[in-house]
Amino acid sequence: MAKEKKVESITSMDVDFAKWYTDVVKKAELVDYSSVKGCMVIRPYGYAIWENMQSDMDRRFKETGHENVYMPLLIPESLLNKEKDHVEGFAPEVAWVTIGGQEKLNERLAIRPTSEVLFCEHYAKVINSYRDLPKLYNQWCSVMRWEKTTRPFLRSSEFLWQEGHTMHETAEEAREETMKMLKVYEAFYKETLAIPAIIGKKTEKEKFAGAIETYTIEPMMHNGVALQGGTSHYFGNGFAKAFGIQFTGRDNTLQSPHQTSWGVSTRMLGALIMVHGDDNGLVLPPKVAPIQVVIVPIAAHKGGVIEKAEEIETSLKNAGIRVKTDKSDNSPGWKFAEYEMKGVPLRLEIGPKDIEKGQCVLVRRDSGEKVFTPLSELEEAVKENLQAVHDGLYQKALENLKEKTHTALTYDEFLETAKNKPGFIKAMWCGDEECENKIKDETGGVKSRCIPFEEEKLSDKCVCCGKRAKHMVYWGKQY
RNA sequence: CGGGGUGUAGCGCAGGUGGUAGCGCACUUGACUGGGGGUCAAGGGGUCGCAAGUUCAAGUCUUGUCACUCCGACCA
Secondary structure (H helix, E strand, O other): OHHHHHHHOOOOOOOOHHHHHHHHHHHOOOEEEOOOOOOEEEOHHHHHHHHHHHHHHHHHHHHOOOEEOOOOOEEEHHHHOOOHHHHHHHHHHOEEEEEEOOEEEEEEEEEOOOOHHHHHHHHHHHOOEHHHOOEEEEEEEEEEOOOOOOEOOOEOOEEEEEEEEEEEOOHHHHHHHHHHHHHHHHHHHHHOOOOOEEEEEOOHHHOOOOOOEEEEEEEEOOOOOEOOOEEEEEEEOHHHHHOOOOEEOOOOOEEOOEEEEEEEEOHHHHHHHHHHOEOOEOOOOOOOOOOOEEEEEOOOOOOOHHHHHHHHHHHHHHOOOOEEEOOOOOOHHHHHHHHHHOOOOEEEEEOHHHHHHOEEEEEEOOOOOEEEEEHHHHHHHHHHHHHHHHHHHHHHHHHHHHHOEEEOOOHHHHHHHHHHOOOEEEEEEOOOHHHHHHHHHHHOOOEEEEEEOOOOOOOOEOOOOOOEOOEEEEEEOEO
8 A cells, every 4th residue: 555655645845955856846737748858738627727817917907908819920031130249148048940841941930938039129110109108918828938947937949928019109117017916926826826925026137138228026935045036127228229119209209109018928837836745745726726626526436425415506606716626436535636636626425424414625735724515505615615725825925934034144154045045035135136146156046036125124235245235135045 | 056865567656686577546348335535356458768888688777868846046
């Protein structure tokens, strides 16, 4: 018996977090590897989670006035080269198409690593007057970046994402948009994924290639490592000038519009796994769980059990809950383990004894808590418990974030913390890239995560060089 | 791009000193079972990553090569 368990079981988080992650990803049937390195097959269960995220976010984008479009997959080299900082940032990881059919192409075509330049090329044609602004476009697509080392969801060569690209009449308006979309991400993380996060501004060193300012949302994984969870950039009019995008303003002068872009990717699935998951597998927040309640009939051969399960399924479905009844021949124990692995938020057990008493058993995935629930109150009980799972997950993640956020006032303290305590470190910074580099080198990879919107004044001096501090920065290792 | 690891059935693995491939799980069929990964019985499934070489004979030895994976550097 122990042997069988071993085959199917997953590596414990505390033993090897990286192994635990890949075990969960595979055993929960989220992805499969393909024959091209870094390109993953997203399986039905994984894709269903993505679709739930997608539709929730898409709604939020539309509520804030955005429209969806689709841009081409291929970008001519000359187009990609138009904005210098941008190309330099992406050049090392671009994949190229050089042959079409049998013929070598005169100009090679980049497989989009991001679509700024495509949007700009198009905007140059359709923006002529201040009356054409703002343009608030978003696209759902996949992009490709030739990554050296890859991991499912966290860093794959091809990944699915959303990229919003907007053009505005004034810098102020564009800055507002940048901030607005960051807040949309923050709300999505909290309300839909049950993930708390730090939001703030990236340092010069860490900002996006070609951006004036980059804002970021930084959730913390269970092991204290950060994951850049989404970014929102303010571009000023640099791209607009490079691409000759001009409009006639209200004062009849020719002006360049101000631009933003913002994106989140399937990487969020990685965050979901690493923030909420446990040693039994995935734990999904109810809002994105493809199955919110799994019904496990007990002693299903006995009269009436299957019928009762189906009756419950129908009534819950009618109440708008995503339900599945597992009528397969597997043993109840097998089913319990299976749906725990897949992170289903609530399990409903119904057997002959329950039917006699007019009740069923509800079990929460996050806490393992079991409650007998009268069938007459089931619908409300399920809704309450789903909400309780969401809240429980958020609270637990928030506690982890708090517990693993440390403060360092001196450099020794910083090094000591970086070495021994996983998580974020709050520390003062002078604003020089030199200190960022020094810290990264001497800690084995701790980087500035962001300058938070809510800064605290921990001291007057930079934790690294001792010079006058300009900002408080969150530091940490990242995926 | 540096450092480690692994390629044998769908998955996980075993196959000292060369002799024609096996185990567990999964799968198929049937019966019994059923409140934490059930039991029994009978089955199906493999050009041993690829390519050369040594040999009467290579999963095993030699050389090369490819892929995947983990840890770093780079990035969402």
